[in-house]
Amino acid sequence: MIETIVRKQYNELAAVYDLRWKSYIANTLSFLKTWAEISSTDIVLDVACGTGEFERLLLAEYSSQQIVGVDISDKMLAIAQKKCSAYPQVSFETASASSLPFDSNSFDVIVSANSFHHFNHPLTALKEMRRVLKPDGKVIILDWCRDYLLCQICDILLKAFDSAHQQCYTQNEFHRLLEDGNLAVSRTTRIRFGVVWGLMVATASLKE
Known part of the structure; x- marks a missing residue:
């Protein structure tokens, strides 16, 4: 099962993850925090939260x-829980998207x-996000974008050599998945972080 492979990979990476990807994590999550425009009263769900760096940014x-x-990944969550242990209103759970x-x-x-x-059932994940979203809530997803040449190359290589990788999407493909998940895209863009990383982000809400 794909999730078993992903779990094993990230359990093994957990101890070095923050250090290995320090610049990438800081750049992408800072961008996401600004983009998301989360208010202090919002109840937030972070799907595939990893080591809790986004939580740390919000709490700051x-x-x-x-x-x-x-x-x-239990080991990624253990690090996240340690980072946020001073905040009783923050919790972490082992769960699939x-x-x-x-x-x-x-x-x-x-x-x-x-x-x-990494999601092997992306549409199911989107439908689950829609289900647990409040009627006036919003979903924000940031991920790699296959519209960029280097991301296309990475996608091909990862499919060949990394069994945890599922696939990257173009922006149009991603938006179609959101629509199929009964979510309406309200705001979107593509953005580069350095030479290699080309990402896309979309904010979506429940279809009326």
Whole structure:
């Protein structure tokens, strides 16, 4: 099962993940935080939260922010829990993006960063995000974009050599998935981080 492979890979990476990807994490998550425009009263769900760096960024601005992070890697979550141990309103759970253990209409904002290319059931994940989103809430997803040449090359190489990688999407393909998940894209862009990394971000809400 793909999730078993991803879990094993990230459990092995957990101890060095923040240091190895320090610049990439800082740049992409700072951009996401600015883009997302999360208010202090929003209840936030972070899907595939990793080591909790996005939570740390949010809490640096609003120390009372209510956040739930989910990930399939226990060891990544252990690091996240340690980072946020001083904040009782922040919690972490082991869960798949395709099966979120929450009631419907629970969250004001759902974010997912740098993870969508790992989802082996992306449409199921989007439908789950839609289910747990409040009627006036928003979903923000940031991920690699196959419209960039170097990302196309990375996608080909990773498919050949990294069994945890599923696929990168073009911006149009990504938007179609969001639409198929009954989410309406309200804001979107593509952005480069350095020479290699070309990403896309989209904010979506429930279709009327």
